[in-house]
Amino acid sequence: MLKILNISDVVGMKIFTDSGDFLGVVEEANLVDNKLESWRVRVSRDSSLAPMLSGARGLIIPHQYIKAFGEVVIVSKSSVPVGDMEETAA
Numbered sequence: 908m909l910k911i912l913n914i915s916d917v918v919g920m921k922i923f924t925d926s927g928d929f930l931g932v933v934e935e936a937n938l939v940d941n942k943l944e945s946w947r948v949r950v951s952r953d954s955s956l957a958p959m960l961s962g963a964r965g966l967i968i969p970h971q972y973i974k975a976f977g978e979v980v981i982v983s984k985s986s987v988p989v990g991d992m993e994e995t996a997a
Contacts, residue, residue, distance in 0.1 A: 914936045917933055918933055
């Protein structure tokens with residue numbers, strides 16, 4: 908059965924990448940013309956990705972990169988700008 912969530916239910920959920928890395932917590936939804944456009948995520952200090960984000964405290968992730976909602980939110984790792992930094996460092 909499909910469970911429908913309100914935006915207020917998603918705010919505060921933990922968010923993970925599809926590769927299993929903890930990213931942070933959903934802070935708010937960004938709406939444009941009454942349509943969901945993106946999610947603002949507060950990057951956790953406990954995140955393994957935090958050091959690679961150059962001190963950024965948050966990210967805005969476009970809604971199309973969200974893969975699943977449930978007990979946690981799963982986001983595509985390609986939406987996190989970490990991959991570009993790893994490739995240039997190598």
